[in-house]
Amino acid sequence: MPNLIHYAIPAFIVLMVIEAILSAVNERDLYELRDTAASLAMGIGNVLLKLVAKAMVLGAYFFVYQFRLFDIGTGWQAWVALFFLEDFTYYWFHRVSHQSRFFWASHVVHHSSRHYNLSTALRQTWTGVFTGFVFWLWLPLLGFSPLMVLTMQSISLLYQFWIHTETIDRLGPLEWIFNTPSHHRVHHGKDIEYLDKNHGGVLIIWDKLFGTFAEEKKRPDYGILHDLETYNPVIIATHEWVDLWRDLRRAPGWKERLFYLFRAPGWSHDGSKQTVRQLQQEKLTTDAVSTN
Numbered sequence: 386m387p388n389l390i391h392y393a394i395p396a397f398i399v400l401m402v403i404e405a406i407l408s409a410v411n412e413r414d415l416y417e418l419r420d421t422a423a424s425l426a427m428g429i430g431n432v433l434l435k436l437v438a439k440a441m442v443l444g445a446y447f448f449v450y451q452f453r454l455f456d457i458g459t460g461w462q463a464w465v466a467l468f469f470l471e472d473f474t475y476y477w478f479h480r481v482s483h484q485s486r487f488f489w490a491s492h493v494v495h496h497s498s499r500h501y502n503l504s505t506a507l508r509q510t511w512t513g514v515f516t517g518f519v520f521w522l523w524l525p526l527l528g529f530s531p532l533m534v535l536t537m538q539s540i541s542l543l544y545q546f547w548i549h550t551e552t553i554d555r556l557g558p559l560e561w562i563f564n565t566p567s568h569h570r571v572h573h574g575k576d577i578e579y580l581d582k583n584h585g586g587v588l589i590i591w592d593k594l595f596g597t598f599a600e601e602k603k604r605p606d607y608g609i610l611h612d613l614e615t616y617n618p619v620i621i622a623t624h625e626w627v628d629l630w631r632d633l634r635r636a637p638g639w640k641e642r643l644f645y646l647f648r649a650p651g652w653s654h655d656g657s658k659q660t661v662r663q664l665q666q667e668k669l670t671t672d673a674v675s676t677n
Contacts, residue, residue, distance in 0.1 A: 388439075389539040390432070397546060401503045407552055408502070415551060419616040421504045426618040427494060428507030431514065438514040445522060446531030455528035464537075467529050468587075471521070471537040475586035478520040480597065482513075483581045483661075489650045490625040491516065497621055499608040501573055506549035511622040541586045545569075555601075564589045567601045574605025577668045580661045 408415035457463045482492035491513030498505050510517075524534045547553075548569040555567045564585045572583040582599035585592050592598035613624060629645065632653070636642045641654040651660035659667070 388435075389536070390542060393543055393546070397503070397507065400547070404503050404550060404552055413551070415500065415502045416504070417500055420498055420500050421502075423616040423618055423621060424498060424504040424508035427511070427621060428509055430511045430618065430622065431507075431509035434511055434514050438518075441515070442518040443531055443535065445518065446525045446534060449522050450525040450531055453526060453528040457528035457530075459530060459533060463529065463533070467524070467533055467537050470524060470527075470529075471534065471541060472586050472588050473591060474521055474524065475538075475541055476584050476588075476591035476595075478517060479584040479586070480581075480595075481520070482517070483584065484649050485647050486625075486629060486650045486652070487646045488513070488516065490629050493609060493625045493650075494621055496573060496575075496609050497613055499612060501549065501551055501570060501605070501607045503546065503549050505573070506546045508621075512626070544587045549573075551604075560589070562588060562590060568592075568598075570605050571599050571601050573607050575608050575610055576603075576606055577664050579605055580665065 405416050482488040491510040494510045495508055498508055521534055521538065525531050548564055548566045550566050551570065553566040556565050559565060560567060564583070564587055568583045568585070568589050571579045579599055582597055583589065583592050584597055589598065613621060615621070632645045633642050636645055636654060644652060644654070649660040649662065651658045651663070
């Protein structure tokens with residue numbers, strides 16, 4: 386089965402070059418050579434590993450498809466339904482990837498750049514290709530063809546490429562329904578009020594329904610809370626797994642090890658670290674005190 390992402394790579398390159406030229410002309414400094422090179426290396430690694438993982442993922446989809454609950458077919462109605470259900474699935478996968486450390490260890494790669502440009506869209510995980518697919522297993526089980534599911538996943542990723550930019554401002558009424566550059570800039574911000582917000586893929590409606598939406602009120606400070614001081618793609622891909630392993634080794638018991646694996650990033654058995662929720666609650670308390 387052809388991968389739509391592979392066909393889009395030339396367009397990705399052309400658009401990045403155009404954005405880089407606009408950045409230079411307008412003296413905006415959106416690109417930094419080492420950072421861009423690291424993002425491209427992460428993207429190439431992701432594509433190569435997906436070639437390995439694709440057989441596993443497709444095999445898993447076809448396995449559960451044997452036990453499908455309905456024969457949904459491939460008509461236009463099925464595609465429309467799949468568009469919404471896949472995007473709903475992506476929202477929850479993305480949200481869990483921020484709120485469970487096991488999945489965050491893979492996803493943190495995408496947030497590790499302190500720049501926000503089209504090359505950031507290509508800064509993708511090397512390890513998540515072997516784990517994230519489990520969130521989509523319910524779709525072939527429901528009755529959607531595995532090939533349809535993979536195609537819709539690719540369409541979602543293609544859409545999300547163009548929203549990684551600072552060259553596009555707000556888009557009027559489109560902001561009400563769709564994920565846009567403005568909404569996604571918030572998602573990549575490490576400002577306390579922006580953390581764990583705007584998880585949508587194509588649509589932003591899920592964030593508005595489930596209370597994770599935040600409007601862009603100021604230019605975000607991009608990156609992660611503890612920024613990496615390296616452009617080494619191997620370290621970028623594995624640093625959180627290394628930190629997780631250290632925490633598992635120092636955990637006093639099995640219950641704490643499970644908590645380190647699946648609770649929110651920043652959870653610690655001794656309270657030495659803070660989760661996003663704790664940081665945001667602390668900010669709310671501080672802001673309330675300062676206004677009184």
